[in-house]
Amino acid sequence: MAYIEFVGVNKYFDKTHVLKDINLTVEHGEFVTLLGPSGCGKSTLLRCLAGLETVSSGRIFLAKYEITHLEPQHRDVGMVFQQYSLFPNMTAAQNTAFGLKIQGMKKNEIKEKVRSVLDLLGLQDRADYYPRQLSGGQQQRVALARAIVMEPKVLLLDEPLSAIDAMLRRNLQIEIRRIQRSLNMTTLFVTHDQDEAMVMSDRIHLFNVGHIEQSGLPTELYTRPRTKFAASFIGHYNIVPAAQFSAASGWDLPGTDVAVRPEVIGIAAAGLPAEEQGIELRGTVRGSIPHGNIIRYTVDCGAFRLNADVLFDTRVLFNEHDEVRLSIAAENVLTLD
Template structure:
């Protein structure tokens, strides 16, 4: 039985059709990401689950209970927004314990639960500090602790890391996932960052123009995209029309488009020995970009530009306009 079940969700703002026949199921303890570009409907869907937006039609069930018409506080959800909205005049422990205070939990129990939560989010020793005295990462953990301490059935995270610098963001991705696993709380995470979704999620739901394009575990979505949009958004794929691909390779294609991951394409100065399962194409380097330990080439092959990613080695570097050969297995492209 699904712990969260969304059935036929529709959401309109006047004439604007934001969510279109959304079906979504999450298991208890699952970490699911809603991934997509700005304006695709992912934050609206999260707010519908929270009860901050009413659905135009459809139903939302949490833990077997239909909460479609219930208020946010009746849904037992915790939510962390892009802006953490901490109370500036309160200390860390007061911010974390605020929800329990509003629930009229006894003071001694509040103190004990706040102390335990400070340990969980690694903030012990900072309980007397005000938000202005904390780093962005520490503020994020306070907001997370405040959402978790009321023991919600579901945790909803709306791009909580979008305003944090890159290095700290990576640390907090790992930290959030650790806390989620320790608490075993069912979590829905909204992001536009595919690498973030791949790192943190049990399941990813790719959204585009108000619909879910594809759902699955990160590895399945990355290796086997089902639509051109999913391929273009999740993995930096090369996307070619079937006609262009056939002209380049003479391969038989079932489908209108072909997707090829850049890391499966080899690049060399000389034509490699190719067996019958290997596809080779000659081209010219258009551009090369270094991304840490990854060297990305754009190579013009006939009428196509193909991207290939290789581990950086100085001796392998090709200059612009250098003639090269590209090769990849016939099993490594996806027909869409």
């Protein structure tokens, strides 16, 4: 049996079917991410595990025990939310100590534990600060400290970084992952940010209105989305009706749609001889946009347009109206269900 198991879990809010027959397992020590658009049921799933919502049907197991109907305080689950939920009248150390105090742990033992967790989160010099004296990122670290210090069986993180700006956010992603690994703490993380999911996760479950659309390693989801929804959510895929793509390329491709990542498309001036074997398309450049270290060209292929990425180069490679030839290795054209 896996460390966490959801077995046929359904959740209705009145007549709205929010979780649809969810079967999901998490192994001990894994960092698993629920990724998906707003309103698809990610938070509801976490809340069902924490006991903050009851399930309508199905069963939930944690560490071999069924917890489906257990009170939240008996589940041994730690949760960190999107909004900072610190006690404003307590210092970072007091906030962190709160749960241990309630448990009746001895004072000097609490002091020792709080100190070591604040150290782990890089907050040693902020122990006596009140939340209003801390930055957003520091407040969220205290919220993490408060959850981690309880040594829960599972840590639930519901978009804990979404209120934090991009630079700090990237640092905290790496920090959280480091701490999670060092404690071997089983973690369920929620985000709607595909990059964040890619950076942090051992495994990703992609959610689509109440069901799991696709599960896998980050690289699997990125390189092998199986459905149109998965391809449109991850990796900036070009999605083209299979019939149109077949007509333009002369290849007979099955399925309803095909998906191609911009970075697997080669782009060359139309006059040059072919460099690679594979699928070839002709088109006209319609525009280009720099995206960090790449330039994304939009190429009009008649019935559809494709984005093709080229590593940034100070030389301008192609201009609007240029005739170009696109080449794609056949294995990089995915057919979608």
